Amino acid sequence: xxxxxxxSLFVATLSYAQKTKKVAPDTVCFTKEQAADISFVLDSxxxxxxxxxxxxxxxxxxxxxQDSLIELDSIQIVKQDSIITYQKNIVTDLEKKIDLLQPKWxxxxxxxxxxxxxxxxxxxxxxxxxxx
Amino acid sequence: MELKKQMKTIKNIALAVAGIVGAVVAxxxxxxxxxxxxxxxxxxAVATNKKHVERIETEVKQVAKKRKAVKKEIAEVKxxxxxxxxxxxxxxxxxxxxxxxxxxxxxxxxRGRPKKA
Numbered sequence: 086x087x088x089x090x091x092x093s094l095f096v097a098t099l100s101y102a103q104k105t106k107k108v109a110p111d112t113v114c115f116t117k118e119q120a121a122d123i124s125f126v127l128d129s130x131x132x133x134x135x136x137x138x139x140x141x142x143x144x145x146x147x148x149x150x151q152d153s154l155i156e157l158d159s160i161q162i163v164k165q166d167s168i169i170t171y172q173k174n175i176v177t178d179l180e181k182k183i184d185l186l187q188p189k190w191x192x193x194x195x196x197x198x199x200x201x202x203x204x205x206x207x208x209x210x211x212x213x214x215x216x217x
Numbered sequence: 218m219e220l221k222k223q224m225k226t227i228k229n230i231a232l233a234v235a236g237i238v239g240a241v242v243a244x245x246x247x248x249x250x251x252x253x254x255x256x257x258x259x260x261x262a263v264a265t266n267k268k269h270v271e272r273i274e275t276e277v278k279q280v281a282k283k284r285k286a287v288k289k290e291i292a293e294v295k296x297x298x299x300x301x302x303x304x305x306x307x308x309x310x311x312x313x314x315x316x317x318x319x320x321x322x323x324x325x326x327x328r329g330r331p332k333k334a
Contacts, residue, residue, distance in 0.1 A: 117315055124318045127325040128310045136305045143301060147294045150287055157284045164277045171266045171273070178266070182259045185252055191245060200241070207234050214227050 115123065190196065313321050 117318070120318045120322065121312065121315065124313050124321045124325070125310060127322060128313070129308065131325055132308055132310060133305065136301055136308070140298065140301045140305070143294055143298045147291065147298065150291045150294060154284065154287050154291065157280055157287060161277060161280045161284065164273050164280065168270055168273050168277070171270045175263050175266045175270075178259045178263045182256055182263075185256055185259075191248075204234065204238055211227055211231055211234070214223075
C-alpha cells in the first residue's frame with residue numbers, strides 16, 4: 086500500500102514537472118542575436134515609417150500649395166487679360182481723338198484769308214455800286 | 218425807277234453775301250461743336266477705362282502679394298521635404314543592449330496594434 090502511494094506520488098510529480106517545463110506549441114524561441122536583430126529591424130522600420138509619414142504629409146501640403154498657386158496664376162492671367170482689353174480700348178479711343186484733332190482743310194489760315202479777302206472784295210464792289 | 222431796281226438788286230446781292238458768310242460760319246461752328254463733343258466723349262471713355270485699369274492693377278498687386286507668400290510657403294515645405302529625405306537617407310538606429318531587446322520587441326510590436334476595447 087505504501088509502495089503504491091509512493092509510486093503514484095512519483096508519477097504525479099513527474100507529470101507536473103513535464104507540464105510546467107512544456108513549451109507552448111505556438112511559441113518560437115530565438116537566440117539573443119536573432120532577438121537583437123529583430124529589435125533593430127523593428128526600430129528601423131518604425132523610424133522609417135515616422136519619416137515616411139512626415140514626407141507624405143509634407144507632400145500633401147506641397148500639392149495644396151501648388152494648387153493654390155495655380156489658382157492665383159489663373160486669376161492673375163484673367164486680370165492681366167482684362168487690363169490688356171481696357172488698354173486696347175484706350176489706345177483705340179486715343180487714336181480716334183488724334184484723328185479728330187488733326188488739322189483739316191478749313192483749319193488752314195490761307196483758306197480763311199482767302200475767304201475774308203473775297204468777302205471784303207465783294208463788299209467793296211457792292212459799296213462801289215451803291216456810290217455809283 | 219431804274220435806281221430803285223438797282224438798289225433792290227444790290228440789297229439782294231448784299232443779303233446773299235451775308236447769308237453765305239453766315240452759313241459758312243454756322244457750318245464751321247456746328248462742325249467744331251460736334252468735334253468737341255466727340256472729343257469730350259472719347260476723353261470720358263478713356264478716363265473710365267483708366268479707372269478700370271487702375272482698379273484691376275490694384276487687384277493684380279494683391280494677387281501678386283498672395284502669390285509671393287504662397288511661393289515662400291512652397292519653398293519652406295520643399296526645404297522640409299529635403300530635410301526629411303536627408304534624414305531618411307542618413308537613418309541611424311542605435312542597437313539596444315541585450316537586456317532591453319525583449320522589452321523593445323514587445324513595445325514595438327504592440328505599437329501598431331489596435332487597442333482592445
